[in-house]
Amino acid sequence: MLCQFCKVKEATVHVTEIADNKVKKVDACAACAKEKNYNDPTAFALADHLLGLGASQKMEEASEAVGAVSCDQCGYTQADFKKSGRLGCARCYEVFSEGLDSVLKTMHKDVRHRGKVPAALQKVLKSSQLLNRLTKELQDAIQREDFETAARLRDEIKAAKAVA
Amino acid sequence: MSVLDFLIPPSEASRRNGPHDVIVLSSRVRLARNLRTVPFPSHSKKADRMKAFEALMPVVRSLPLMGPDAFSESMDKLPALEKQILVERHLISREHAAKNAGSGLVFNREESVCVMVNEEDHLRMQALRPGLQLRQAWMTIDSVDSALQERVEFAFAERYGFLTACPTNLGTGIRVSAMLHLPGLVLAEQINQIIQAVNKLGLAVRGLYGEGTEALGNIFQVSNQMTLGESENDIVERINKVLLQIIEHEQNARHAQLEKKPAVLLNHIGRAYGILGNAWSISSKEAMNLLSFMRLGVDLGLFRDMPKSQVDELFLRSQPAHLQLAHPLRDKLASDERDLFRAEMLRQSTSSFPRPDPSLIRPPGGPTEGPAAA
């Protein structure tokens, strides 16, 4: 198979990427692959195998986005992430968060958790959601100059804050 | 105490039954969890792994569901053959069998709740049930998880849910799976269609021992792949629905074979009976495939008064480690000698089986379907 870019040399780099929801296969020679930034495909073979088609490409983008960052808790680097397709510790999810969503999109239904929440956290989350809602309602009430409602909401916010 | 003294013997283990167990051999729900402050096991230093091990083992062992006499051991204390036995019982993964000091295992008497410490994540905990009982398995492991959360703090982010070493397990950390016996769909050559349809629904289909293994004995594992963006209940219900459909397809396939090509069916079952009773060397693969037809024969009522547990027991006892365990040489038994020994065991065990009798045939999906058909 000839390289799809120069159409001269034999294609030795084969990458599958997902762009605009379409699966695109790239077959390039080593020189063109390097020029077009499709280098080091072998490092991603494992990730593609583990995480599904297109994950490695997204992961490369994600790791490029964070540059030379390493995790301050476990020392995990972008190269480790790239090579293993795994993260080192809980903190890694913050350190490498940039671009992580596009990786997750290739493997999950959505990028937001909709399942079980630890009981200890449930209370905190509920009260912060309540605070957000009350604050918004307060702003609305002030906007339409409904000061009676605004006063009630202000007291509710004060109470909610005391609990949280 | 050796794990061998603790495990339920094959004859007893195969007598467990549950809803739809003609087709669904077992149900399992697994959760992945990690400690918030310790690096994940795959990347961490020995000291960190020991820290997680020492923090988690006593907490897991003291779970109410583990009972007063749970089995609890460090992986380096288990000989290779015993680890292999645990893999064949589906209590641990092949990856966990390769672990040593710093990794551990805890499971209860009934073998219904099993926790691996320091596999790929700090905790891989699973609830196992015979037949189709995914909801019950989820409820069990959910309560184990909640009980643990009172004692230890898990890595959790509001956005991403429970944090795992591999982002493929992120969010719920849940893996819902069932083991299915589908000889009808294989014979009817409909199995690939079914697998493709199931794949399209975001579910994976694998062989007997999980990732990358062959579908020996017409046994298939169906499980979810996505763990983030959907609640545990939704995942369980979705798979449950798909499984009920597969059960229906399998029953229809058996019906159709029986109506259109009864001779093909009887030929497979009769030959399986003949070979198992007379062969002098059988590989594990061949044994599994023959036993699959024996089980189908039992399901169809071909063997007078024979419960399927007798075949299921042989499935287990034909596995390499179970076979080695029964031999005086144990792990020094060479694989060709193992095939001879397997054939001997199967000859002896099947000598008491009644001959298949076509006049006894009953259509699939009959009154034996459903729970507690003891």
Ligand SMILES: [Zn+2]
């Ligand atoms: Zn080129």
Ligand SMILES: [Zn+2]
């Ligand atoms: Zn880290």
